[in-house]
Amino acid sequence: MTLKAGYPFWLVKDGLPFTFPKLDHDVETDVVILGAGISGALVRYHLIEAGIQCTTVDARTIGLGSTSASTSLLQYEIDVPLYKLTDMIGKEKAERSYQLCSEAIDKIGELAKKVGIEYFERKKSLYYAAYKKDVSWLKKEFEARKAAGFDVIWLDADAVKKQYDFECFGAILSEQGAQTNAYMLAHCLLQHNVKGVENCIFDRSPVVDIKHSKNGVVLATETGYTIKAKKIVYATGYEVVNFIDKKIVDLLSTYAIVSEQYNERPFWHDEVLLWNTADPYLYIRTTPDNRVLVGGRDEDFRDPVRRDKLLKRKTKQLTNDINRLFPNLDFKPEFSWTGTFGSTKDGLPYIGEYSKLPNSYFALGFGGNGITFSLIAAEMIRDLILDKDNKDVPLFSFDR
Incomplete structure (x- = not known):
């Protein structure tokens, strides 16, 4: 899917700040992250901070999908106003959704400060x-x-x-x-590493087949290499329609x-x-x-x-x-x-497991504040992989 056209300002301004290799060998890993835009970068950061081995793969050069076209406003407001969302899902859930987005702004600010990123105002x-x-x-x-x-x-x-x-x-x-610069924020987050945690990033490596089983997942690239993993995180944004068999x-x-x-x-x-x-x-x-x-x-x-x-x-x-x-x-x-x-119908993202695809997690930050949703998704998916309780998971599930 062609996600953008024209001259996105961030891409013109910042160019290609870092380069990554194509996948040119078979890989075995604990978690594979499909997509290396801002959603995939935030998921990767949280997983490696938790000591989880992961591999990230993207079909494009890093950041050249929707991330480079983001206007990068960080707001707690969801596209559906709070009073309307309250009518749709109840006061407690609606307020909690807004509060999570507000907390996400603070957490992105803390993260930027921690890793020395200046792209946060x-x-x-x-x-x-x-x-x-x-x-x-x-x-x-x-x-x-x-x-x-x-x-x-x-x-x-x-x-x-x-x-x-x-x-x-x-x-x-x-x-x-x-406000931020999602393109550079993603690139800088992808440079973050934790000693002792093996993690790899590959771009320009389109995945053409994914097989799910109770034992894990196997991805095949168009050049014939495979990635075997225990879990997969789909952070492919709007291209997710290729993987979900219901309209979301x-x-x-x-x-x-x-x-x-x-x-x-x-x-x-x-x-x-x-x-x-x-x-x-x-x-x-x-x-x-x-x-x-x-x-x-x-x-x-x-x-x-x-x-x-x-x-x-x-x-x-x-x-x-x-x-x-x-x-x-x-x-x-x-x-x-x-x-x-x-x-989406309620302005909320879809985050978490999708039962029809075993060992899968989704980080789908749809809507006007997708970056804050991506931070929420990164924390939730980390907790799910670690089998930690997260009471907010039902808010954004596929079954809501």
Whole structure:
């Protein structure tokens, strides 16, 4: 599956920071991780930290799938608002899902500090009403988050205008949020090693066959080599539709643009993460090198040809969106891209075991905050492999 097109900013900016070999021999390992994007990198980090021998294999050059196209906002909010999720799965489960995402932001920050990665910035988040009709339910969402213990403030239209200098109908200001560079974060995590734990990483090694049994799994690559493992972790993101025999996700297309570099930083107050209540929603962030990133204008299809043909038009639309919001910004796009992403019925990821494929675990962080979901998946899968109790596993199971 072609997951992206155009010129993802992170890939242009950072290039190929590290290289990895193709698989050119047979391998036996305790755990094989299929996929080396941000999900696979986080899973690998947690497994080797726990002393688990693992091998990572990817069909592409590392990071060139969805990870390089990520806009890398880190938010505790799930695509389904908390008050709606409460109606769907109950108050306790809904709040716990949001709390896990909030904790994941903190853990990613701690992880970045621990391994000396600079690709993490704490940011507040402003969720604003794009239309007057959205104010009533957005206030309901504010009350639900406040009741769940989140540090949030309601701002009316005048307060938003005064503090952030743009027009809307009201907003929720959240203290918790952050931004990263998922492409470089993944690459840097893949450099992390623990003495005494054997682990290998191979890219450009497509797997063409996987056999599951009660004793383990055997993977065959297109060049004829095999990987034998006791367990397999599927961290293949949106390509998971090739392995699951039931519909769990709708694949959609999204678009993103990045401005030319500004000499100064004439941006909004605190450079908070911005996103709105429109459907599809608009989301905006800054970058460390004086740029503004804008994403949205999603389409309900995944066909790469149809998706890519719209890139020029979507670039113009997103440019108009940001310039209407901040006329003084004079946003001029320099890079634009499009990619595939997934949406689930409840906005939650699928994490854990899949009974029809013995000895398998899945780390499928679908949705707008897939990076935080990937951190949650890494911890859960580590616990499952170690037979440790994790009370949150049922929240994201295939049987929910």
